[in-house]
Amino acid sequence: MAIVHRPVLLEEVLSFLVPQREDALMVDCTLGEGGHAEAFLGRYPSLRYLGFDVDPVIQAKAVTRLAPYSDRFACRLGYFDDLLAAWDGLALEALLPCLGGSRPDLVLFDLGISMHHYLESGRGFGFGKDEALDMRLDPQAPRGAAQIVNGEREIELARIIFEYGEERLSRRIAHAIVEARGRSRITTTAELASIVESAMPGQYRHARIHPATRTFQALRIAVNDELGRAERGIRSAAAILAPGGILAVISFHSLEDRIAKNIFKELSGRSTWEPNEPIGKEPGKVEFELLCKKPLEAGPEEAARNPASRSAKLRVIRRLAISGSAVDAGKDAE
Ligand SMILES: C[S@@+](CC[C@H](N)C(=O)[O-])C[C@H]1O[C@@H](n2cnc3c(N)ncnc32)[C@H](O)[C@@H]1O
Numbered sequence: 001m002a003i004v005h006r007p008v009l010l011e012e013v014l015s016f017l018v019p020q021r022e023d024a025l026m027v028d029c030t031l032g033e034g035g036h037a038e039a040f041l042g043r044y045p046s047l048r049y050l051g052f053d054v055d056p057v058i059q060a061k062a063v064t065r066l067a068p069y070s071d072r073f074a075c076r077l078g079y080f081d082d083l084l085a086a087w088d089g090l091a092l093e094a095l096l097p098c099l100g101g102s103r104p105d106l107v108l109f110d111l112g113i114s115m116h117h118y119l120e121s122g123r124g125f126g127f128g129k130d131e132a133l134d135m136r137l138d139p140q141a142p143r144g145a146a147q148i149v150n151g152e153r154e155i156e157l158a159r160i161i162f163e164y165g166e167e168r169l170s171r172r173i174a175h176a177i178v179e180a181r182g183r184s185r186i187t188t189t190a191e192l193a194s195i196v197e198s199a200m201p202g203q204y205r206h207a208r209i210h211p212a213t214r215t216f217q218a219l220r221i222a223v224n225d226e227l228g229r230a231e232r233g234i235r236s237a238a239a240i241l242a243p244g245g246i247l248a249v250i251s252f253h254s255l256e257d258r259i260a261k262n263i264f265k266e267l268s269g270r271s272t273w274e275p276n277e278p279i280g281k282e283p284g285k286v287e288f289e290l291l292c293k294k295p296l297e298a299g300p301e302e303a304a305r306n307p308a309s310r311s312a313k314l315r316v317i318r319r320l321a322i323s324g325s326a327v328d329a330g331k332d333a334e
Pocket of ligand 1: 005006007008030032033036037052053054055058078079081110111112114137229230
């Protein structure tokens, strides 16, 4: 399969995620087709690179693309939040000997889905093609979009569409779905798009975005627990980051961006956490600093070249090279 996804904010990501030592370890939590990965591996000849993705089809594309780097690149299939939470037990040296034994120096999240999913996965992520209503990134996941649309109560459908799609007409849409599925099961993207469209008052049907855009986003987020996983994944990544390590998050809608923004604010706004607090596994003081106060966005050139970049926002944080406890220990010794 050909590469169909262009990595977004690539120059910005490269300018922030600069390895501070030759054999730094980078963890790419959302490997996708490996666009960011290829740029990093090509630029830094000693960088060790570990990729995660939960979709076996797209991960196979990345493995083929990154074969020239197989002496310092490997990947694991799975949800990034699960893998990061299990970091100490991942046995990375068994995957590739050079990957074992260290914490990540650089971590990248490029959240959401790839052009591959829209264009060639056949799993109904968009309404541009008439496909089975599925939307699972992990083909083994217990339920896809069709199960939600045909099985959830109207009130829960309305909640999903409102909370994850920020859709003001969520109740009308949920009602239309329940009426339609009473006639026959909804199984395709075209059926769902047409039901949503017919539930909209006239003026909304000719809006700038397709009337079903928000409903499709909401279902995808619900199917893959995207917000919960982003929250847990970013927190776990911060907890295992090496001293001096840098963590970057690219998000594509306000719900995701809010998660990164709040976690980064929390991490940088105070200098300590206690051992039994949810952030971090380490007792003592740990400090982070924001590397950009406002999120970075695509410039006009990238936005024109790559429409997918238009909603992208990049936030970056760094764990200080010397943790608070080490600073205090140094002061005590003076
Ligand atoms: C925007 S794409 C990444 C594109 C990649 N940076 C590139 O340049 O080719 C996001 C990828 O993350 C994966 N993904 C999304 N949520 C995930 C999760 N919770 N755990 C693991 N992978 C996930 C998707 O399958 C998709 O391949």
